[in-house]
Amino acid sequence: MATPVVYRSAQEMRAYTRTAKQAGRRVGFVPTMGALHKGHLSLVETAAKECETVVVSIYVNPTQFGRGEDFDRYPRNLQQDLSLLAAYPVGAVFAPTDSEMYPKGFDTWVQVGQIAEPWEGTCRPGHFRGVATVVLKLFNLVEPDIAYFGEKDYQQLLVVKQMVRDLNIPVEIRGCPTVREPDGLAMSSRNQYLSPDERRDALVLFQSERLAQQLVDSGETDAARITQAMRDHILRVPYAKIDYVAIVDPETLQEVSTVNRPVRAILAVRLGGTRLIDNMEITPKPV
Numbered sequence: 001m002a003t004p005v006v007y008r009s010a011q012e013m014r015a016y017t018r019t020a021k022q023a024g025r026r027v028g029f030v031p032t033m034g035a036l037h038k039g040h041l042s043l044v045e046t047a048a049k050e051c052e053t054v055v056v057s058i059y060v061n062p063t064q065f066g067r068g069e070d071f072d073r074y075p076r077n078l079q080q081d082l083s084l085l086a087a088y089p090v091g092a093v094f095a096p097t098d099s100e101m102y103p104k105g106f107d108t109w110v111q112v113g114q115i116a117e118p119w120e121g122t123c124r125p126g127h128f129r130g131v132a133t134v135v136l137k138l139f140n141l142v143e144p145d146i147a148y149f150g151e152k153d154y155q156q157l158l159v160v161k162q163m164v165r166d167l168n169i170p171v172e173i174r175g176c177p178t179v180r181e182p183d184g185l186a187m188s189s190r191n192q193y194l195s196p197d198e199r200r201d202a203l204v205l206f207q208s209e210r211l212a213q214q215l216v217d218s219g220e221t222d223a224a225r226i227t228q229a230m231r232d233h234i235l236r237v238p239y240a241k242i243d244y245v246a247i248v249d250p251e252t253l254q255e256v257s258t259v260n261r262p263v264r265a266i267l268a269v270r271l272g273g274t275r276l277i278d279n280m281e282i283t284p285k286p287v
């Protein structure tokens with residue numbers, strides 16, 4: 001397959017997808033920040049199965065990074081990303097500049113409510129304001145029928161769904177399963193920051209989630225005991241710093257006290273200079 005066409009301007013991007021829609025083609029959209037890996041590509045593959053036209057955006061959005069975060073060092077390699085996408089039926093890539101997305105005088109923001117407040121919202125103030133604003137702008141420019149997001153960024157997925165519901169945006173949001181390395185580590189563009197020792201130690205995240213499921217399988221229902229066991233396992237890595245570990249309702253992200261229905265184990269952990277997030281559905285045995 002050919003390397004997809006790259007559009008830099010909002011006008012070009014909108015013209016491309018409107019032409020596709022006028023021809024009766026469904027538009028599937030995969031928003032990314034580049035540094036593509038198999039997780040992103042699984043979204044592209046799903047979009048290609050369900051839609052006649054696939055658009056991928058590659059844009060490292062400055063407004064979702066806080067002070068002291070990794071905006072400057074976030075991996076950027078557009079040519080490598082385009083080479084990976086050439087293996088898929090991607091019609092276009094939208095790779096705008098900052099000035100295209102946030103022109104001089106820009107001063108309008110999207111603030112999602114309760115679902116954006118805990119966990120990542122607490123640890124990264126302003127993060128979801130930046131996410132919601134750029135996603136809404138991208139939706140307005142691409143005008144997709146279906147947009148695809150990975151479940152690894154589970155809270156982000158719920159934030160986007162809330163925004164779409166509340167603002168009557170005519171796009172279907174499709175959450176797709178987390179893609180993992182063979183040893184269980186959730187694929188992330190930030191994994192490349194990890195040293196070999198940190199990469200090995202990062203497995204405690206996935207292991208702690210599996211431990212949670214094993215405890216539930218053995219009959220444990222107390223969420224506090226489960227989260228403590230998860231924390232203890234993660235802290236076997238002496239330099240690991242936990243931002244949060246919690247068992248939450250999969251719709252509201254509120255902590256639960258008893259695991260008597262499907263829930264989500266969510267966590268964020270710092271290993272050296274790298275912050276990793278992950279989550280997993282925890283399901284009790286049918287009664």
